[in-house]
Amino acid sequence: MKFTEKISNKLNELLVKNYDAEKGYLNAAETVDSPDLKIFFKRRATERSEFAKELRTEILRYGEEPKDSGSFKGIVHRNWTSLKALFSSNDEEAILKEAIRGEEDSLEEYLEVLKDRTLPPSVDTMLFKHKSAIQAAINTAKVKEELVS
Numbered sequence: 001m002k003f004t005e006k007i008s009n010k011l012n013e014l015l016v017k018n019y020d021a022e023k024g025y026l027n028a029a030e031t032v033d034s035p036d037l038k039i040f041f042k043r044r045a046t047e048r049s050e051f052a053k054e055l056r057t058e059i060l061r062y063g064e065e066p067k068d069s070g071s072f073k074g075i076v077h078r079n080w081t082s083l084k085a086l087f088s089s090n091d092e093e094a095i096l097k098e099a100i101r102g103e104e105d106s107l108e109e110y111l112e113v114l115k116d117r118t119l120p121p122s123v124d125t126m127l128f129k130h131k132s133a134i135q136a137a138i139n140t141a142k143v144k145e146e147l148v149s
Contacts, residue, residue: 007123008064010113014127015055016067017106022048024102032092040144041099044137051130058123096145103138110134
């Protein structure tokens with residue numbers, strides 16, 4: 001496997017995770033009653049959409065094909081499936097807990113990719129920025145969870 005293909009494969013895994021997170025956040029925003037939580041979830045969805053655009057651009061830069069938004073890996077899909085099941089109950093604390101769990105999974109994936117010391121500086125910088133934003137979202141969601149419990 002060539003170096004550029006290896007990088008693109010890693011970025012595609014993160015791309016799929018971001019597509020799924022964006023959809024999960026949009027579903028969460030539609031479900032909760034709290035205006036504050038609606039705004040929080042919509043902002044996270046927009047953020048994840050931006051991450052996906054940046055990842056797509058990098059993948060294309062390496063001459064590889066970005067995955068489509070419709071292609072979800074089984075694990076990624078399951079991460080948000082339980083969140084969707086919670087929507088019918090409109091339990092804001094449970095929805096926040098599931099969002100935190102999904103973000104913690106994303107954070108782990110980013111950390112795993114960032115362990116690769118052969119990443120080009122532009123990719124490393126982009127992924128570090130995404131990782132930091134995901135960590136900030138986790139921290140904010142935990143504060144919001146305390147407020148609704």
